[in-house]
Amino acid sequence: MPCSSTCSAGTDNKEQFAKLQEVIERYKGTKGSLMPVLQEAQGIFGALTLDVQKYISEALGIPLMDIYGIATFYSQFTLKPKGKYKVSVCMGTACYVRGAKRLQDKLVEVLGIQVGETDEEGRFTLEATRCLGACGLAPVLLINDDVYGRTTPEAVPGIIEKYRKD
């Protein structure tokens, strides 16, 4: 274990940290290994939390500060786990003029979270997205891979309800 006695990483979710250790073994010593390690770590844990970054920092001998800088620079990395369902509203021009903002406001109200946040249950993450290329269906709401075209704020509670059940 590369972790020092003062580090609490690995006490819970042992299996995930074992997987991370495998990844690190694979990349250790190769130049430029931090990015792929971070990508795989996010795949394993769903997010680059403090414990995960601390573990990587000690294992690769890279300051936590440098890792955190990279994790916050690239939008593909996230510090907090995303919800089971990623709810995104297209904010492209066509969707915007056809009421995407009102749709988003309604989602904020129904889900009880702001854009960029995840609810406490870990079920929903609300995001804004750039043009999805489905302008003919504007405004577009996307929940994971399900596309809802020509959506109205009134339809939002019913749509969300479907994802609350399972």
Add this chain to the structure above:
Amino acid sequence: MDMVKVIIDGVQVEVPKDSTILDAARIAGIDIPTLCYLKGINAIGACRICLVEVEGARALQASCVYPVSDGLVVHTNTPVVREARRINLELILSNHDRKCLTCVRNQKCELQDLAERFHIKDIRYEGERIDYARDELSPSIVRDANKCVLCRRCVAVCASQGVSAIGPVERGFRTIVAPAFDMSINDVPCINCGQCIQACPVGAIKEKDDIDKVWLALQNPDLHVVVQTAPAVRVALGEEFGMEMGTRVTGKMAAALRRLGFDKVFDTDFTADLTIMEEGTELLGRIKNGGKLPLITSCSPGWIKFCEQFYPDFLDNLSTCKSPHEMMGALLKSYYAEKNGLDPAKVFVVSIMPCTAKKFEAQRPELSATGFPDVDVVLTTRELARMIKEAGLDFAKLPDEEFDRPLGESTGAGVIFGATGGVMEAALRTVAEIVTGKPMEDIEVKAVRGIEGVKEAEIQLGDMVVRAAVAHGTGNAKALLEKVKSGEKEYHFIEVMACPGGCVTGGGQPIVKAKDRMERDPREVRAAAIYEEDRDMPLRKSHDNPEVKKLYEDYLGEPNSHKAHELLHTHYVARKTY
């Protein structure tokens, strides 16, 4: 050295081959403006203030990172260059928190200098601003991200110290220089060395200001307020009053402190001498009795925190000696209080230090030998200058006064603590004489002086050879410790100072602007003043200090005695980094 010829603004100059355009222009007598550049620390071409036209190049080039080549033709003062620099500066100013009147760097700010130089009369762009909370939790360092210009000079110096407590976070407009995970600088591996403050061109990082605590104590008739000054303060304080770098102001400083109302003005150099007695004895004891070696000095609280965080395996190597100002504090509240019939609860100790880490150190609970903190408040050299200005003292016109006795008596060995290698040299002057029974032929140990990152010396003492090493800057200390760890190097005695250059360029010293650092190295200029001070002292070896001898006779017994241990020694703990 290989030279190349370049033409700058129509003038041909010959410059070393490895110069940048910025260097070459300075040789040609042209001062290209800079902001993110800091000699020896940061050259990344980020701020775009030092742009120049290079013939044949596609666009304007950042001169701080553009290497010269033979025949290069550069223009530094064309309308295109002036306009580009100006717009870049205006964009930097567009979201800067421009409350200059209440800024710690007012009139000492590199951004202000640029605004003046570029004749900025109004701000054409008003950028979106995020209001960041000030981080004031650290006893040493305050961060104000609203003032930050994202030059990354602090980031570079923190990384070169081997710490990396702060760095760029997020991107685009949301970019900020901060510790990881929105933590306070107090909760990350910051060692409080304050080199980030020295590097900052603006007021985004500064020391925690404790002046008010001292004014309050001075006006309290129940308190007996005593001040002490570190060796390095006397060769730098004058700069805050417009004096040349390296001016020695020991006498004026003592006079100023007396006029500020301190009851006694003592000298940390006294306890520097005392440190040599304690640490020298500790060294000889460890060598004789097979104790833990190498012995590593413990005067620098930045280094101590660094060791506790990153090298806990070396904690037993650290000298148990408290740093000199803490020794002084402990003596003031015991020996001095008893001798003068004072209640230690009413003795208030102020330390004037070149150091921001001493503020953190003074708060360590273990440093309270009498049940009271050994030191009550630490002020930096800069804070003392502010007090002197606030009090209206005309510093240049003050007479030269002496420190009070007995705790103001010192030797040249005490004063050289202020420069890298000084503790080692002072220790050798005394240890040599104890071991061989006669003084060293030349008491000036040149091998441990200077700004080389790691210095080594082998000193023959009778039939014993002492192997010594000196590192300054924790980055250099790290490299040295790795070699000790791997067995590549073996030493008896190592001196470490957290700050590059030692205390003369500590985090609490007057800030030297990037432009001035291109002209001269404050580490060398101030150290030269320290060594002059040493040469002018009638006594130059710690064991010759008559008041130190008397202290042992009257009170402590002998070096490393039980009483000495109680008052003058301490212990260390492994610390988490996060």
